[in-house]
Amino acid sequence: MEYTSEIQVIPCGNKSDCTGCGACAAACPKECITMQPDEEGFVFPVTDITQCNHCNFCQKTCPIWTKNGQKENATDNGKKPLDVYAAWNLDSEIRQESSSGGVFSALAEYILSKDGVVVGAAFDEQLVVHHIIIEDPSQLNRLRGSKYVQSEISSRLYKSIRSYLQKGRTVLFSGTPCQIAGLHGYLHKEYNNLFCCDIICHGVPSPLFFNEYITYSQRNGRRILNIKFREKLVGWKDFRVKQVFQNGTEIQNECKKMFLDPYMAGFLRDYCLRESCYRCAFASVSREGDLTIADFWGVGQKYPEYDKDDKGTSLVLVNTLKGKTWLEEIREKMFIGQADLNTARINNGMLEKATRRPLERNAFYSDLKKVSFKKLINKYELCGPNIFHRVKFKVIHIKQIIYRCIQSKNRR
Numbered sequence: 001m002e003y004t005s006e007i008q009v010i011p012c013g014n015k016s017d018c019t020g021c022g023a024c025a026a027a028c029p030k031e032c033i034t035m036q037p038d039e040e041g042f043v044f045p046v047t048d049i050t051q052c053n054h055c056n057f058c059q060k061t062c063p064i065w066t067k068n069g070q071k072e073n074a075t076d077n078g079k080k081p082l083d084v085y086a087a088w089n090l091d092s093e094i095r096q097e098s099s100s101g102g103v104f105s106a107l108a109e110y111i112l113s114k115d116g117v118v119v120g121a122a123f124d125e126q127l128v129v130h131h132i133i134i135e136d137p138s139q140l141n142r143l144r145g146s147k148y149v150q151s152e153i154s155s156r157l158y159k160s161i162r163s164y165l166q167k168g169r170t171v172l173f174s175g176t177p178c179q180i181a182g183l184h185g186y187l188h189k190e191y192n193n194l195f196c197c198d199i200i201c202h203g204v205p206s207p208l209f210f211n212e213y214i215t216y217s218q219r220n221g222r223r224i225l226n227i228k229f230r231e232k233l234v235g236w237k238d239f240r241v242k243q244v245f246q247n248g249t250e251i252q253n254e255c256k257k258m259f260l261d262p263y264m265a266g267f268l269r270d271y272c273l274r275e276s277c278y279r280c281a282f283a284s285v286s287r288e289g290d291l292t293i294a295d296f297w298g299v300g301q302k303y304p305e306y307d308k309d310d311k312g313t314s315l316v317l318v319n320t321l322k323g324k325t326w327l328e329e330i331r332e333k334m335f336i337g338q339a340d341l342n343t344a345r346i347n348n349g350m351l352e353k354a355t356r357r358p359l360e361r362n363a364f365y366s367d368l369k370k371v372s373f374k375k376l377i378n379k380y381e382l383c384g385p386n387i388f389h390r391v392k393f394k395v396i397h398i399k400q401i402i403y404r405c406i407q408s409k410n411r412r
Contacts, residue, residue, distance in 0.1 A: 010045065012064035016275045018044055020150060021182030024058035026158035033058060035152075040365040041208020042150065042274050061188070063181030067281050079286050081317040082324060084344055086296050086306040086337045088313055099146045099230040100295040101314030106330045107197060107291070108172060112137050116170030116193075119161060121151040127214055127224065128207065131157055131175065133164075143174070146229050148267050150204035150274065153179060158186050165191045176201045177282035180289055195326055198289030200315070200348050203277030203355045205267055209368060213263040216373040222247040229264065231255055235310040236295075262373075262382035270355050271364040271380060278357035283350050285341065290323030291316060298347035299339070306337055315344050 011024045020043045025033040032051035035043040059065050089095045089102030108118045120143035122132045129151045164171050170193045177198045218224055222245045231242035241261040243254045258264045266272045296315035300307035307313050318324045345351055377383055
């Protein structure tokens, strides 16, 4: 894959705002826009000016341009969820294989059982993350679990989704809020048979950083076959990064704590995210999806009954009446408990504000190209929690103790 620094046209007007959703390229009637990676490995629209007829359809499709226009004309900036729940899948095996509570699997199984299709992020054989369409429940395992790298959504996939919808097939689309906004912008109309499920997104690293990490992990002749970023070997809250690799003729597993894995350390410290993630237009309680799912971090502080086994609890925000009806359809496969938005906010900061841009971001990608991955690990301390995160986790722990004491006192 080649990387270019020449970005000719950004429909939203500012490269730092572009989310890379690819909706503009899919919508272009002249097909003169392609999504190409820049020097950091993030994709941006590049236009063949000789073919462009200046119809501005790309701009009308762009979710950032549209959202900025809505802000200027809005009298009420956003709406709150209709309902807030803690939930998990009653199938213990699916729950164990999922990043949190396995809610997405239940939603997807229901759509597939109705002759629908499911769209979500999956690794291919080269460990590149693409959004794909599945129609067979046996393929659902490819869509489970978090993929902490920006997923490619091709123009062909956008067009396939529209085709399914026009034929009357039900479509479930799962992705980040900006990806769902891109899909809505591309479609330019409401479809009753489209269900969208967004996640509370921390931000996305680039495929370039991920590729360098994979290359480093494959040193000494071994080959990575699969990676699972949220292995719940010892529990949901203390998850591991699991690599499955081939070493000679043997298939072996290797698990590391999250901050001992250099890729996860870079991600969790926000060094490697897309520039638009630091100014995310979608970090709000006013969501793009019919449902929002996320880890319900800190749920046990107020609702200890929702986190007794440390196997994973999902936060579910019901954002539309369509989402409410949809959730009711899978209730028999789920544990669903009433919760509240304030508790959800406490440990899900990106529900209301974008990720903080660290000073280290200024040089991180420049260093990624200049120095060896080993030197990058050493320079940015990507092999264990740094002082900032030690203090942060200590403060969180103290807050949890104080909260439990207050709750205990109020019950007396």
